[in-house]
Amino acid sequence: MEIPESSNFIQDIIVNDLQTGKRDHVLTRFPPEPNGYIHIGHAKSICLNFGTAKKFGGFTNLRFDDTNPTKEDVEYVDSIREDVKWLGFEWKEEFFASDYYDQIYAFAEKMIEMGKAYVEDLTRDEMQEYRGNDAGKPSRPSPYRDRSVEENMKLFHEMRDGKYADGEKCLRAKVDLASPNMNMRDPVIYRIKHCTHHRTGDKWCIYPMYDFAHPISDWIEGITHSICTLEFEAHRPLYDWFLIELGLQNRPQQIEFARLNLTYTMMSKRKLLELVQTKAVLGWNDPRMPTVCGFRRRGFTPSSIREFCSRIGVSKADSMVDVNLLYFCIREELNQTANRVMAVIDPVKLVIDNWEAGKVEMIEVENNPNDPNAGTRKVPFSGELYIEADDFMEEPPKKYFRLKPEGEVRLKGAYFVTCKSVEKDDDGKVKVIHCVYDPLSKGGESPDGRKVKGTIHWVSAAHAVDAEVRLIDNLFTLEDPAQVPEGEDWHDYLNPNSMVIKQAKVEPALADAKLEDRFQFMRQGYFCLDSEDSKPGHLVFNRTVGLKDSFNPTK
Template identity: 60%
Template sequence: MPAEPPIPEPKSLHFIEEIVEADLASGKHGGRVLTRFPPEPNGYLHIGHAKSICLNFGLAAKYGGATNLRFDDTNPVKEDVEYVDSIREDVRWLGFGWKGEHYASDYFQFLYDYAEYLVQQGKAYVCDLSEAEIREYRGNFHVPGKASPYRDRAPEENLDLFRRMKAGEFPDGSKVLRAKIDMASGNMNLRDPLMYRIRRAHHHRTGDAWLIYPMYDYAHGVSDAIETITHSICTLEFEDHRPLYDWFLEQDVEGRFFQRPLPRQIEFARLNLTYTVMSKRRLLLLVQEGHVKAWDDPRMPTISGLRRRGYTPESVRAFAERVGVAKRDTVIDVGLLEFAIREDLERKAPRAMAVLRPLRLVIENMAEGEVHWLTLPNHPDDPAFGTRQVPFAREVLIERDDFREEAPKKWFRLAPGAEVRLKGACLVRCTEVVRDAAGEVVELRCTWDPASLGGDAPDGRKVKGTLHWVSAAHAVPAEVRLYDRLFTAEDPMDVPEGGDWRDTLNPDSLEVLAGARVEPSLAEVAPGTRVQFERLGYFCADPDGRPGAPVFNRTVGLKDSWAKLEAKG
């Protein structure tokens, strides 16, 4: 396991807080702070959205304000109620509540009316160019755009055509409404951007009432202004869109549509993680192509995937806080996220014993049928977790990796002739190794010191090795899913020319162990229960399990000192 990444010291006040405090001091918005979280319901939220959620809701809460949850549902082709429901669940799971639940579709009539106003003011026009022609006319960063031949249509003609677009007189793609700004602008977003397109598609809320739909850049700022958002916080890729955001709102020169002061868009660096892709389009491809089982696959960086893997909302919020709010994009080591959940579960997760790859150990000098019920703490550092009863008998199962017939230096686990402690039970010494016909080790014969019942030597002798175990007769069969990083490359998008980002998918990102055994206390564990398997890591009970046959997902491993020693050679 890689070394823990350094934890950056959180700043006392980040730059967005400075802006908000300055606005409060000046009375700009009458002492109000109202932010919004505006997801598009076209996929599941991921860890990057979690950072944005924490920022928007956390900032408003800090200054006594509120946050709106607004679904920017302007593209019915890609949107679904499933995504709306999942977004609500994710925000609530993170521990936040919203002032109002809104949709861009709530404002379709307002957006249309304001678009008509812009047409009447000569600030928007209907264009008949095709999508490819619009792209060609727009030019590029080195070539200025050229005006559409339809740019100088009279406002009256544009208004008539726009109303006929709404009425369904024209086929999809035949006409669009464009803002009339500046085709020579160095900012490509100001080169007469699209405001509306014709799209005959069923909308999940408005049905077939609308045949034209607003573009995101137009609907977003107007929706903010309708809701009187004070600080519209978005990620850095929208920085070049800010002049367009402002332009649309500032055209209401008479103040007929929007309350003053207008919202202010503020950009911050998006979250980028190593060994992860954050594009919803690519995440959707992973699902559609079967590389993962679903959006909530524990290998996915989605909030639902993290939840199913066993992450806690507190750990995600702590991670977002440690990452901080920056003005420049950076790539964060995914190890910092793993550190956050390990730190949280160290305090919260009860302990239990599980054996993932069982090897039978028989204590020859213990009587058949002899069973000792041991009282073990559920947490070594917190008595409030209480205790549990664990059966200990003649035959136990240990981890196959805890035995080596030829032990290397500094090997403190079990080997022929070696003595180890079975955690909380006793001391045992290996006396014989039993193999099957193929020569594989299938059983260890050992002796125990009855006086060591409880785990310690009565004569005070030191035994360095301590192993976890389960009673063979009492153990509960379980399936354990060992999840690893989904990609083998720190930057999955950094592939050779002609390569594909999917070439970096990790073929070993999931290992399913069907023959694992857990102690009896976990027989009827509830889905979502988080537990530390002693010496193995943190695990979470999966909904696929059932009473008597639980399924556990590995959330994150423990730091393995022996693995580090082996890596050093």
């Protein structure tokens, strides 16, 4: 086949493998743990694994790393499948690490027979003490390291048969206690867990560790390139050691890349799970969460997330990506595709005193100026409207071009109006703004050439539809919530204004919107009809992103 040109260091390796004949095809895998919902960091890995394989005419497997049954759930399996498909990818085959438990167990027995594994009686804390540390403290061998093959095999079988309690024994690989790499200092490869597995039930009470199951699973599936995040770089010598010691041919190659770190975003699944369990958020798909399903509910598109992952590229160096790049990608797309609609988020009533009582006029407005095929629609206009409260000021500053006493503005697509008076409530808050309109300014055009700088949007009061609008912002106020100052708690940096709820008035056409439909609310931002809480007669919109862009993609 014709080999495509490389565009990153991972592809450099693959191109060389194909050119030298080391490989004649490419097969990658995406191996999520089913212990939570996947987030934007996983989306980068998904795009990389699936995209790389596809570029070279290969395929990608979806393999669930279900080696820790105490934290796994079928709910997570289903959500991962759905999210990968929603992002636009199809896997060649679906597997679970548990599919290989019999084979992995057989390889563990082979390690014992080779004198490369032994049953350990030390506690976890004792093992830590014996292993030393990477600060120069030397390791020393466990008192049980030199057990005979026969004794180790007997004990391992007893572990499998449920004779021992959790933590009472484990199986360790006999690697290199003098290695500066702590992962090589006789790592645990099997531990006892008396619990029901979501797929294998109670068949097993011992489970392989990830470092042992991962390379074997890759080899069984015929994976050519095992693409991992950078924290697994120190695990690669162990990955290779298992495959070499077991005498396995056509070994997969592990390649590491820098994981995604995003400003104002928490990537720890453990902490995200805590937010869900403590009801600090609405759930895994809360539109403030960095999960794929959360971004979907917020109004992001698969293509915008793929574009973001493409723009950030692939490197070996850890870095922090500005979340505004992600916002730029969705804003850039929705600017081209989202219809413009009128919605008043903080409404105040405007009455046109010289409008004919009961008259309703249909105003034609364009759907999307950036889409020549979007067409137009008609919006009802009457003598009583809603406008944004902050589009009126009694004592405005200089260069204030919206409505003010005796000031004139253009109502989008309709007429010029001039403020004549206001009504206030007992607290002095403006309730009603009284205006007169210029009948000759239909369509918002000046009949005599006078300058009207301000244009504001509106909704006819008699035709307005009630809607709940959620103004979504970053969930954290700290740029890197994973690096909380010493002595402080990461919970303290949760943004209290990450979701501000408003009771809005929207144009009547939005009553027919479908779940996940996306719109630009004129002068407000881009919004999506919430897929969970919206019901007939109860519209809920989430703000996907504001109109203003603080990110410069050329820098």
